[in-house]
Amino acid sequence: MDTCLFCKIIAGEIPSACVYQDEKTFAFRDISPMAPTHVLVVPKQHVTGMDGIDELDDATLAACLRTCKRVAEMEKLTGGFRTISNCGPDAAQSVRHLHFHVLGGKQLSEKLD
Ligand code: DGP
Numbered sequence: 001m002d003t004c005l006f007c008k009i010i011a012g013e014i015p016s017a018c019v020y021q022d023e024k025t026f027a028f029r030d031i032s033p034m035a036p037t038h039v040l041v042v043p044k045q046h047v048t049g050m051d052g053i054d055e056l057d058d059a060t061l062a063a064c065l066r067t068c069k070r071v072a073e074m075e076k077l078t079g080g081f082r083t084i085s086n087c088g089p090d091a092a093q094s095v096r097h098l099h100f101h102v103l104g105g106k107q108l109s110e111k112l113d
Contacts, residue, residue: 001046006097010044020071024063027071027102036105037075041067048096050087056098068102077104084112 001007008014009028016028019039030038043064047055065083072081081104086093 001097004046004097005095006040006042006099007046010042019074020067022063022067024060025067027067030101035103035108037071037077037081037103039071039075039102041071041100041102043098047098049093049098050085052098064098064100068100071102072104075102075104080104082108 005014009016010026018026018028020027021044024044025041026044027039027041030040032038041064043056043060045056045060047053053061068083075081081102084101084103085099086101
């Protein structure tokens, strides 16, 4: 999608700190990290968010979750990690391209809101 920030990052038109990519997914460091490890995992195919996943085939959706796990392993998050996907205004989603935050490397808050 021409105007999507994360599509531009995937295409390399905007620089990012990529930590992993494969045929279906792209993982890069969040520009405003909220933990020692804060990586965003996105499908290369543009969909708006969790509300758009019916446009993805199951293999792509599964690949996103597998990439989250792979990133946690690469980052050595042996104590655990959190995976979050914000969807829509009530969840404060700011970039309308499906993404999973992978957070870890410290004791995270019990609060999710
Ligand atoms: P969300 O609020 O769930 O839509 O998360 C969007 C995240 O995207 C937010 O944590 C900050 C990150 N972000 C926004 N713009 C950029 C950018 O240009 N580069 C990178 N690496 N991350 C970005």
